[in-house]
Amino acid sequence: MVIYFDNSATTQVSEKAAAKALEVMRQNYGNPSSLYSLGLAAEKIVQDAREKAALAIGAQAEEIYFTGCGTESNNWAFKGLAEANRKGKKNHLVITAIEHPAILQTAKALENHGYQVSVVMPQKDGRMKASDLLAKVKEETLLVSCMHVNNETGVIQPIAEIGCALAALSHKVYFHVDAVQSFAKLPIDVKKNKIDFLSASGHKIHAPKGIGLLYVKKGVRILPLLNGGGQEKGMRSGTENVPGIAAFGVAIAEALAQRKIRMQGMQAVCEALCTGLQKEQIEFYSNSQMDENGVPYILNLSFPGAPAEVLLHYLEQDGICVSAGSACSSRKDIFSHVLQAMDLPKERLASSLRFSFSGSNTVEEAQIVAKSLAKAVREIRGLRMK
Amino acid sequence: MVIYFDNSATTQVSEKAAAKALEVMRQNYGNPSSLYSLGLAAEKIVQDAREKAALAIGAQAEEIYFTGCGTESNNWAFKGLAEANRKGKKNHLVITAIEHPAILQTAKALENHGYQVSVVMPQKDGRMKASDLLAKVKEETLLVSCMHVNNETGVIQPIAEIGCALAALSHKVYFHVDAVQSFAKLPIDVKKNKIDFLSASGHKIHAPKGIGLLYVKKGVRILPLLNGGGQEKGMRSGTENVPGIAAFGVAIAEALAQRKIRMQGMQAVCEALCTGLQKEQIEFYSNSQMDENGVPYILNLSFPGAPAEVLLHYLEQDGICVSAGSACSSRKDIFSHVLQAMDLPKERLASSLRFSFSGSNTVEEAQIVAKSLAKAVREIRGLRMK
Numbered sequence: 001m002v003i004y005f006d007n008s009a010t011t012q013v014s015e016k017a018a019a020k021a022l023e024v025m026r027q028n029y030g031n032p033s034s035l036y037s038l039g040l041a042a043e044k045i046v047q048d049a050r051e052k053a054a055l056a057i058g059a060q061a062e063e064i065y066f067t068g069c070g071t072e073s074n075n076w077a078f079k080g081l082a083e084a085n086r087k088g089k090k091n092h093l094v095i096t097a098i099e100h101p102a103i104l105q106t107a108k109a110l111e112n113h114g115y116q117v118s119v120v121m122p123q124k125d126g127r128m129k130a131s132d133l134l135a136k137v138k139e140e141t142l143l144v145s146c147m148h149v150n151n152e153t154g155v156i157q158p159i160a161e162i163g164c165a166l167a168a169l170s171h172k173v174y175f176h177v178d179a180v181q182s183f184a185k186l187p188i189d190v191k192k193n194k195i196d197f198l199s200a201s202g203h204k205i206h207a208p209k210g211i212g213l214l215y216v217k218k219g220v221r222i223l224p225l226l227n228g229g230g231q232e233k234g235m236r237s238g239t240e241n242v243p244g245i246a247a248f249g250v251a252i253a254e255a256l257a258q259r260k261i262r263m264q265g266m267q268a269v270c271e272a273l274c275t276g277l278q279k280e281q282i283e284f285y286s287n288s289q290m291d292e293n294g295v296p297y298i299l300n301l302s303f304p305g306a307p308a309e310v311l312l313h314y315l316e317q318d319g320i321c322v323s324a325g326s327a328c329s330s331r332k333d334i335f336s337h338v339l340q341a342m343d344l345p346k347e348r349l350a351s352s353l354r355f356s357f358s359g360s361n362t363v364e365e366a367q368i369v370a371k372s373l374a375k376a377v378r379e380i381r382g383l384r385m386k
Numbered sequence: 387m388v389i390y391f392d393n394s395a396t397t398q399v400s401e402k403a404a405a406k407a408l409e410v411m412r413q414n415y416g417n418p419s420s421l422y423s424l425g426l427a428a429e430k431i432v433q434d435a436r437e438k439a440a441l442a443i444g445a446q447a448e449e450i451y452f453t454g455c456g457t458e459s460n461n462w463a464f465k466g467l468a469e470a471n472r473k474g475k476k477n478h479l480v481i482t483a484i485e486h487p488a489i490l491q492t493a494k495a496l497e498n499h500g501y502q503v504s505v506v507m508p509q510k511d512g513r514m515k516a517s518d519l520l521a522k523v524k525e526e527t528l529l530v531s532c533m534h535v536n537n538e539t540g541v542i543q544p545i546a547e548i549g550c551a552l553a554a555l556s557h558k559v560y561f562h563v564d565a566v567q568s569f570a571k572l573p574i575d576v577k578k579n580k581i582d583f584l585s586a587s588g589h590k591i592h593a594p595k596g597i598g599l600l601y602v603k604k605g606v607r608i609l610p611l612l613n614g615g616g617q618e619k620g621m622r623s624g625t626e627n628v629p630g631i632a633a634f635g636v637a638i639a640e641a642l643a644q645r646k647i648r649m650q651g652m653q654a655v656c657e658a659l660c661t662g663l664q665k666e667q668i669e670f671y672s673n674s675q676m677d678e679n680g681v682p683y684i685l686n687l688s689f690p691g692a693p694a695e696v697l698l699h700y701l702e703q704d705g706i707c708v709s710a711g712s713a714c715s716s717r718k719d720i721f722s723h724v725l726q727a728m729d730l731p732k733e734r735l736a737s738s739l740r741f742s743f744s745g746s747n748t749v750e751e752a753q754i755v756a757k758s759l760a761k762a763v764r765e766i767r768g769l770r771m772k
Contacts, residue, residue, distance in 0.1 A: 002424065004424070006417070006422075009417040009419070010415060010416065010417040010420075011415065012412065013411035013412060013415060013629075017411075018408055018411045018412055021408070021594075022407070022408050025398075025404045025407065026398065026401075026404055029396060029399060030395075030707070031395040031396040033395070034392060034395055034396075034707070034709060035710075036392075036701075036702045036707045038388065038390070038707055039395075067454075068453075068454025068455070068458065068596065068624065068627070069624035069625060070625075071612050071613075071624035071625075072454065072612055074614070075611070075612045075613060075614070086498075100614070100615070101613075101614045101616065102623060102624070105613035105614050105616075105623070106614070109613045201625075203625060208411050208629050208630075209625050209626065209627045209628055209629060209630070210454065210597065210627025210630045226458055227461060227488065227491035227492045227494070228457040228460070228461070228486070228488030228491050228492070229457065229486070229487045237457045237488060237491070238455035238457035238488070239396060239455060239456075239587075239589060240595065241454070241455075241594070241630075243407075243595060243596070244594075244595070244627075312421055312422065315422075321420070321425075323420060323421075
């Protein structure tokens with residue numbers, strides 16, 4: 001029996017999404033570029049999913065472009081915008097210190113092409129201050145990028161405030177939001193929030209791996225990252241991943257329809273885990289926000305005295321999957337850049353675990369995890385006392 | 387009943403490959419970067435597929451990098467190599483006029499970054515002459531790219547000759563092969579043929595859409611196209627498309643195991659189509675090579691007097707799927723750039739159809755298509771005579 005509390009790393013594909021992918025692989029296997037009905041049917045499947053995706057963020061379908069993953073979406077937004085503005089004078093980017101590596105490393109790649117990058121630190125609670133980002137904006141700023149929900153702490157960032165402030169400036173500064181951890185989970189309105197680019201990924205919401213999207217506001221000029229056959233209106237060449245896109249559409253529809261009930265369920269799981277740990281009288285610290293500034297599906301806790309990697313090992317013995325830092329960088333033997341940016345003491349950096357939930361997780365699972373965790377922490381602390 | 391003769395546009399996913407994708411989506415859904423066993427199992431699935439892919443081209447597993455599609459592989463080879471050599475003095479590329487748009491358009495994008503591109507024409511039979519490509523190589527040449535099998539005509543290009551000639555030069559010129567239409571179908575030996583980069587795609591060999599690969603010769607320096615979490619040894623960030631990769635591995639193994647029997651079957655289908663048309667006494671021309679210079683799974687025929695798009699429409703009435711030009715550009719109302727480069731007369735350009743086969747196609751299907759096609763050609767020609 002596995003208890004999977006690592007849903008921010010990736011999720012199990014939902015039965016309906018998997019069934020849809022299978023159906024498309026077997027039956028609707030045409031190439032959307034083909035002119036016969038098998039091709040047109042595939043094109044229609046893609047278009048249906050595009051409409052579902054648009055609905056999730058208040059966009060128009062024509063503003064949604066499917067990609068191979070959230071990382072591609074992030075790379076494309078940055079590099080495609082830079083390429084479109086290569087002959088202009090804007091050579092400055094503003095990002096936050098708590099972005100996903102797909103943003104941090106992409107910004108670094110652009111530094112090699114003459115861009116200056118301002119990296120803005122969060123407050124101690126992990127939340128960015130909109131005014132701190134705005135303070136870095138100057139005449140030369142091409143793009144500001146801020147994630148919606150941090151993947152390690154679940155802290156919600158003030159994207160509406162940032163977007164509206166940027167839109168009120170006298171010169172155009174583009175705004176990109178990495179919404180990989182919030183898409184189809186939290187309400188997002190790209191129009192109200194004045195967002196120019198928004199990245200999302202399928203496999204964080206029970207669609208298969210290998211599918212992502214980028215919202216590009218109508219009228220915004222961006223060049224493709226992938227040149228070729230001209231798919232996605234010439235913006236993203238490569239034969240469309242029709243089964244992945246179809247399954248993404250199903251997963252989005254399920255997520256929107258079940259948003260409230262899933263959220264309540266995850267809230268209950270999150271609370272049960274905290275309550276369980278408190279009952280066990282284990283000393284721990286939360287690196288997440290338990291109020292309206294945090295999502296209930298990501299909980300980052302530290303257990304000083306118990307190194308995260310040892311805890312992981314203990315939990316795994318009980319069939320429990322959690323992560324130390326984000327999975328994407330978890331094989332690197334370094335402390336989380338997010339928690340470091342929050343200026344946490346070393347003991348909390350070294351002992352932090354991320355628990356991330358899906359709508360399928362249960363309160364019973366949380367209770368089991370609390371017990372297993374408390375036992376592990378006690379044992380590890382005991383060993384270290386000797 | 388559909389007769390699908392458009393397997394170079396895309397293929398139906400094989401039952402085994404689809405079942406594997408489904409199994410991974412449902413059960414092995416871990417993130418390969420995760421440290422617990424569910425993650426390690428996913429990592430092992432990726433590694434198994436990598437070994438299968440390497441086997442297909444005589445490479446080592448560590449030289450295979452999974453991507454989102456063949457187009458991404460092609461873009462990455464060109465742009466990643468250019469980026470790695472940005473500070474060098476090499477600013478010249480040699481490509482053929484009959485490459486896929488993913489190469490042609492990528493080379494064009496690099497022209498905007500100061501690259502000169504020599505575009506070499508094929509001979510009238512659609513085959514490139516190695517010496518014509520070599521003649522364009524100069525001190526400043528960074529990369530030569532030649533596809534293995536042309537996607538519109540099926541003509542096999544002399545990649546061994548080109549690769550060995552480039553390797554014999556006193557200065558290093560990299561060699562890229564777009565093998566999307568030959569991977570796991572024809573024998574390829576990247577070592578013997580001195581290939582530095584090779585692109586392949588899953589959905590042309592009965593794996594799902596959304597998965598491709600790039601072979602990068604060990605020791606060759608190339609920078610990533612996608613920056614981020616450091617997957618694929620930092621060369622291609624983004625959570626691995628594990629179901630797609632797993633299914634790709636299955637499809638490769640099937641293709642290799644059944645290579646001979648599939649090839650014989652497709653040869654029979656190809657011959658049956660030609661024989662059937664001859665029996666019907668319909669005037670037609672082959673734009674393909676029927677000997678050792680062409681593959682039996684792509685047959686390009688022209689029916690002067692019968693416009694391709696009208697023929698497509700007639701065939702579709704009978705449930706027959708073929709393509710006019712390559713599917714990737716089939717919605718653009720222009721003649722095939724490949725057939726134009728072969729200097730075909732306008733009547734043949736305007737009336738060319740591509741028939742492309744899979745191992746599942748039958749001689750009976752070819753006979754039905756020949757009949758349907760002959761009827762259509764006669765009717766259309768008759769209408770135009772009036």
